[in-house]
Amino acid sequence: MRRALAGQSEAVGLIVRTLLALVGAALVGSIFLAIDGVDLGFAYQEIFEQSFGSSFAVKNSLIEAVPITLVALGVAVAFRAGIFNLGGEGQIYMGALFAVLVVLGLSGLPGPVLIVLGLIGGAIGGGLWGGVAGALRSRLGLSEIITTIMLNFIAFWIVSYLVRGPIQDPDGAGYPYTKEIPAKADLPTLFGTIPLGAVLLVVAAVVVWILLERTKTGISIKSLGAGEAAGRFSGLNVERTGFAVLLIAGVLGGLAGAASLLGNEGRLSDFFSPGWGFVGVMTALIGRGTAIGTLVAGLLIGFLNNGITGAQSAAGIPTSTAQILVGVFVLFLIIVNTDIVATALRRAASSLKGGSRG
Amino acid sequence: MGDFLDILGSTALYATAVRLALPILFAALGEVFAERAGLVNVGLEGMMLAGAFAGVIGAHYTGSPWLGAICGMVAAIGIAAIQAGVSINLSGDQIVVGIALNLTVLGVTSFLARAIWEGGDVPKVDGFSAFSMPVLSGIPALGPIIFKQSILIYVALIAAFVSWWVLTRTSWGLRLRSCGEDPRASDSLGISVFAYRWKAMIICGALAGLGGVFLSLGQLFTFSDNMSGGRGYIALAVVIIARWSPLRALWAAFLFGACEALALRTQVTDINVPAELMLALPYVVTLIVYAGVVGRSRPPKSLGRGYSRG
Numbered sequence: 086m087r088r089a090l091a092g093q094s095e096a097v098g099l100i101v102r103t104l105l106a107l108v109g110a111a112l113v114g115s116i117f118l119a120i121d122g123v124d125l126g127f128a129y130q131e132i133f134e135q136s137f138g139s140s141f142a143v144k145n146s147l148i149e150a151v152p153i154t155l156v157a158l159g160v161a162v163a164f165r166a167g168i169f170n171l172g173g174e175g176q177i178y179m180g181a182l183f184a185v186l187v188v189l190g191l192s193g194l195p196g197p198v199l200i201v202l203g204l205i206g207g208a209i210g211g212g213l214w215g216g217v218a219g220a221l222r223s224r225l226g227l228s229e230i231i232t233t234i235m236l237n238f239i240a241f242w243i244v245s246y247l248v249r250g251p252i253q254d255p256d257g258a259g260y261p262y263t264k265e266i267p268a269k270a271d272l273p274t275l276f277g278t279i280p281l282g283a284v285l286l287v288v289a290a291v292v293v294w295i296l297l298e299r300t301k302t303g304i305s306i307k308s309l310g311a312g313e314a315a316g317r318f319s320g321l322n323v324e325r326t327g328f329a330v331l332l333i334a335g336v337l338g339g340l341a342g343a344a345s346l347l348g349n350e351g352r353l354s355d356f357f358s359p360g361w362g363f364v365g366v367m368t369a370l371i372g373r374g375t376a377i378g379t380l381v382a383g384l385l386i387g388f389l390n391n392g393i394t395g396a397q398s399a400a401g402i403p404t405s406t407a408q409i410l411v412g413v414f415v416l417f418l419i420i421v422n423t424d425i426v427a428t429a430l431r432r433a434a435s436s437l438k439g440g441s442r443g
Numbered sequence: 444m445g446d447f448l449d450i451l452g453s454t455a456l457y458a459t460a461v462r463l464a465l466p467i468l469f470a471a472l473g474e475v476f477a478e479r480a481g482l483v484n485v486g487l488e489g490m491m492l493a494g495a496f497a498g499v500i501g502a503h504y505t506g507s508p509w510l511g512a513i514c515g516m517v518a519a520i521g522i523a524a525i526q527a528g529v530s531i532n533l534s535g536d537q538i539v540v541g542i543a544l545n546l547t548v549l550g551v552t553s554f555l556a557r558a559i560w561e562g563g564d565v566p567k568v569d570g571f572s573a574f575s576m577p578v579l580s581g582i583p584a585l586g587p588i589i590f591k592q593s594i595l596i597y598v599a600l601i602a603a604f605v606s607w608w609v610l611t612r613t614s615w616g617l618r619l620r621s622c623g624e625d626p627r628a629s630d631s632l633g634i635s636v637f638a639y640r641w642k643a644m645i646i647c648g649a650l651a652g653l654g655g656v657f658l659s660l661g662q663l664f665t666f667s668d669n670m671s672g673g674r675g676y677i678a679l680a681v682v683i684i685a686r687w688s689p690l691r692a693l694w695a696a697f698l699f700g701a702c703e704a705l706a707l708r709t710q711v712t713d714i715n716v717p718a719e720l721m722l723a724l725p726y727v728v729t730l731i732v733y734a735g736v737v738g739r740s741r742p743p744k745s746l747g748r749g750y751s752r753g
Contacts, residue, residue: 117551121558169538171676225734230485230538231683232733234676238726246719366542403557408550415543416529423533 098431105430106417114410118402128400135395136388140278142395148349149394150387151282152177152341152361157368157379158293159215159337163229164374165297166330167310172218172233173362175240176211176338177345182244183210184343185353186252188266196269203270204285204343211339212332214240219331223324229331237362245355254352262354272348282348286380289337294376296333306330338362364390367411371418386411450708457588459707462662464700465592465599466491466654470678471685471692472599472606473650479610479687480643481623483747485541486526487651488675489548490519494655496552499666500559502568508660511568515656516649522548523648531640534749545675553668563668570660571595593661595653602650606689619643623743626750636750651675680729686740695732702728 115125136146156173163170187206188199214236221227245261247253254264272281297303305326308316317323341361346353368386372379386407393407420426450456470487477484484490494515501507501514522544529535557563571593580586589596610616619639621629626636658674659666677699684698685691702725710718 117554117558121554169542171542221730221734226737227730227733228683231676231680232730234673235680235726235730238673239723242719242723242726245722246717249719250717363542363546367546370539370543403554405550405553405557408546409554410550412543412545412547412550416525416540416547419535419540419543420529420533423529423535425533 098427101434102421102427102430103418106414106421109417110410110414113413114406117409118406121401121403123401128396128402131396131400132389132392132402134392136392142391144274144278144280145395146388146391147278147283147384148280148387149391150384151280151286151348152345152358153364153368153386153390154286154380154383155289155341155344156338156361156365157372157383158289158376159334159341160366160369161372161374161376161379162293162297162306162337163330163334164369165310166306166326167313168222168327168330168334169230169366170215170218170233170331170334170338171230171362171366172215172236172331172335173338173341173365174358174360175233175237175362176214176335177342177358177361178237178240178244179214180207180211180339180342181346181350181353181357182240182247182342183207183213183339184346185263185266188270188347189252189264192267192270196267199267199270200272200347203266203347204340207339207343207346208336209339211342212336213339215331215333215335215338216328218335219328222331223328233331244353244357248353248355252353260354263352265352266347270347271351272344280348282344285340285344286383289340290376290380293337293379297376302326302329338365341365364411367415370415371411450705450712450714453708454584454587456704456708457701458591459704460697460701461588461592461596462700463703464696465596465661466657467674467678467681467699468599468603468692468696469654469657470651470675471681471696472602472689473647473654474678474682475606475610475685475687475689475692476619476643476650477647478682478746479620479623479743480640481626481743481745481748481750482527482530482640482644482647483537483541484523484526484644484647485538485676485679486522486544487541487647487678488671488673489541489545490522490648490651491655491658491671491675491678492545492548492552492669493522494519494652495659495670496556496655496666497652498656499565499568499659502570502660503566506569508568508570511570511660512653512656515660516652519652519655520645520648523644523651526648527641527644530749531637531644534751537747537749549669552666556666556668565666567664568660570664571657593657595657595661598653599657600693602653603689603693610689620743622750623745626745626748630750630752640750651678654678677725677729680733683740683742684729684732684736686736687743698732699725699729 135142160170184203184207188203218229218232221232222229248261248263252263274280308321309326313323368382369379371382390407393402394404396402470491474487497518498511498515502511526540529540530537556565573591573593575591580591618634622636622639630636658670681695685695706721706724709716709721
């Protein structure tokens with residue numbers, strides 16, 4: 086009974102702290118917008134309209150959420166192992182590259198087969214890139230914080246070269262992009278509102294949840310996260326787990342690239358990803374590294390991004406507002422969840438209740 | 444192939460290499476201070492970007508690049524203070540704080556550029572132009588490579604030597620390093636771990652800010668969104684390759700600059716290598732060199748770990 090109560094107050098505390106951080110971020114964002122002379126009331130209304138206001142808006146928000154959340158799930162898995170996958174960008178580019186090669190190369194096949202093969206191609210491309218970082222970490226002891234960033238640049242320039250050379254659209258007037266994929270390979274939209282990518286997203290989140298909570302690999306991942314030395318002592322294969330984690334993260338990042346290619350972009354171009362890899366890191370942080378938390382956070386950020394992009398011209402909100410909001414939110418989340426601040430907040434709350442113990 | 448050798452033999456290549464290496468060198472020197480004190484500062488990228496932006500703002504409104512440089516350093520120190528407060532005083536995860544700061548600064552600088560100038564079209568400002576040092580620039584080879592640069596190169600070289608001297612030859616530096624090795628022992632000897640870590644992070648911010656200032660006021664004379672473009676992360680790699688030594692950072696940063704310069708110069712010749720693949724070269728080389736040194740390098744023992752008394 087006592088433990089149940091403790092768990093409950095723990096959950097309440099978590100929610101209160103998250104809300105505090107959210108309010109703080111909204112405040113900072115509002116200050117920036119107000120300085121810029123934006124009519125705040127109108128701006129918020131417009132952001133809401135553009136993200137939730139119609140089935141078209143919801144569809145676009147979901148499309149925006151797909152790559153962010155998929156790549157974030159990969160970051161989340163790595164987080165649980167204490168590994169920082171900053172390589173989302175590179176994994177997205179490689180995933181999209183493999184997907185577009187598969188789909189354009191086998192364009193004679195029926196649509197559903199193409200979609201499945203395209204997604205598998207994306208998973209392989211991203212997995213390859215994550216796997217390289219994993220191998221460099223496990224075999225040579227290179228920090229993934231450095232290697233994943235370097236691999237991002239390398240993937241970017243490889244794609245940049247290919248879309249200007251070997252796989253450039255010959256009818257594209259010299260633009261740095263590939264031919265468009267055949268319409269039959271586009272991810273369909275269900276009920277006019279739900280893009281298939283969003284379904285993929287939920288499936289991926291469930292798979293990640295099962296992986297983390299119901300499999301041996303999940304136990305290994307979490308014990309690596311609890312500490313390398315302790316893990317090694319209890320018989321954990323630290324090298325293999327570290328490699329597996331970055332491989333899995335890469336597969337999810339690659340899927341993010343493929344899903345975005347098949348579900349929205351339609352072709353690969355040199356600036357294919359507008360920084361989804363790093364937004365994915367933020368998303369996983371907000372989701373506290375759990376599958377469900379990351380899914381919720383990814384959807385929220387998808388709606389927020391799409392709302393702000395839509396409201397950009399009408400309400401005069403720069404798209405960088407989204408980066409500020411997300412960045413500040415994560416900063417505040419870190420601050421309110423540190424032991425020192427969390428304890429202080431608990432004390433403050435209990436003294437407000439009239440001196441009962443917190 | 445002959446063309447290629449011509450490029451490798453040209454002083455212009457190495458002069459460009461030095462120019463491209465300087466921002467990374469500044470940031471790497473800062474990071475050496477932070478990491479020697481036990482702090483991993485991934486926020487380096489954001490500090491550079493803040494420095495680049497505030498540098499342009501300062502130079503634009505005062506007309507003086509020197510005041511611009513001070514603005515850039517102050518802005519980056521501001522970011523460093525947030526990083527320090529959260530990671531030192533509150534023991535927040537150092538890496539996570541840095542990543543969040545990077546995204547925030549990216550958003551804030553793009554936002555403010557648009558708020559101040561229509562469409563984010565930042566005007567050109569007076570910066571630190573290259574000039575020929577009398578007499579010294581006449582030295583064959585070395586002259587054009589080192590003594591026909593902007594004044595900031597002398598600041599960078601002095602900073603590298605001073606950093607080395609302070610960290611390895613003064614008792615202050617010894618105490619700072621002890622905070623990165625064994626903070627508990629330092630504390631028991633009466634060294635304030637918090638104070639030393641704060642000072643290290645502020646120095647790191649100032650130097651990273653100067654690196655950003657060099658990008659905007661020493662190279663492009665204006666600001667563009669995300670103009671640090673990952674150089675803060677490269678500086679993190681440079682620190683590891685340099686094995687936490689300010690003097691070795693000179694070479695490590697130059698190596699990266701040389702690769703980038705090589706990529707840029709092959710573009711303007713008719714050598715038949717795709718430009719984009721050449722531009723990936725600096726990152727490939729960084730990975731290879733990193734793999735080569737990692738076995739021999741030993742990071743500060745308490746790197747990345749928060750410290751709390753009691």
